[in-house]
Amino acid sequence: MAKGATDFAIVADIGGTNARFSRVRLTDLSLDKVQVYPCAQFASLSDALQHYRQQEQLFDLLDVAIAIACPVQGDVVQMTNFHWTFSIQQMRSDLQLNTLLVMNDFTAVAMCLPALKETDRIQCGQGDVQLNHPMAVLGAGTGLGVGHLVPLGSQQYLPLPGEGGHVDWAATTEQEWFIQQFLAERYGHVSPERLLSGPGLEDLYQAIAAYQHKTVEPLSAADISRHALAGSNELAEQTVAQFFASLGSVAGNLALTLSTLGGVYIGGGIVPKLLPLLGSSDFRQRFEQKGRFAGFNERIATFVITADQPGLTGAGMYLKQTIISQPQGE
Structure with missing residues (x-):
């Protein structure tokens, strides 16, 4: 990966009560700038992500991976224990992201295992x-x-x-x-x-x-x-x-x-x-x-x-694997 901002991405672990966000260094999957917000504070996941990017001044990071506590099957994601519903493609377009990877929360936990x-x-x-x-x-x-x-x-x-x-x-x-x-x-x-x-x-x-x-x-x-x-x-x-x-x-x-x-x-x-x-x-x-x-x-x-944030680390691991496997130029 090239040096600079592209070494980093944003990861999130979204539950029915709280939304966790972090910056991740893709080279070693280290986390920093961790923030936890009550989901009820925002009308949508997109609003929560934008608030985090603004708070931490991370608008230059255009690769995002989200682990969320519900099934992820297709483009439309509807949370089981909260009212957020969104289209992955629409959210990616609205926020002008290069990559928006959305996965079930236990997909992320599974992906964290090699990084433990x-x-x-x-x-x-x-x-x-x-x-x-x-x-x-x-x-x-x-x-x-x-x-x-x-x-x-x-x-x-x-x-x-x-x-x-x-x-x-x-x-x-x-x-x-x-x-x-x-x-x-x-x-x-x-x-x-x-x-x-x-x-x-x-x-x-x-x-x-x-x-x-x-x-x-x-x-x-x-x-x-x-x-x-x-x-x-x-x-x-x-x-x-x-x-x-x-x-x-x-x-x-x-x-x-x-x-x-x-x-x-x-x-x-x-x-x-x-x-x-x-x-x-x-x-x-x-x-x-x-x-x-x-x-x-x-x-x-x-x-x-016993890791503090296995979901965030696993989301980063999956994003890193996805970016590396993409053909050059995408």
């Missing part, structure tokens, strides 16, 4: 990373995001976003069979997201209480996490233990689905906050507990992503 430094991840359990093999990523937050990343050679990667958080969840213990029925009565279809999310933690707390024939007041996911970390509520500790056991099973399924010898990575907002409880949980045991294929999963490394 040792300090950006913490390994849980045994296993080794085999280079040039597929990787998997999942993240529990408001929902459960799932994706894969396939190396194509020459520092090129193919992200495979999907809706794996909404497949059928499989119970494997007596307590889990009870949880299955508890959640089925409440929701009908029981998916991994029904357990492995903020709302899932809250439902798990109620389900385990019912399994133990206890009547308890509802607790928020934040309070369950706080009590579990402090050891001040036994039911909260049991809830987090069940959460990690189920997370291990689902992560192990992802590993088998695409033979992710490049590793399985856990992002999202919940697990990093509960990290002190992960090592003593059944996460890794359940990850490997795959019958005749237990030995297969034993070889696969599992990590928790």
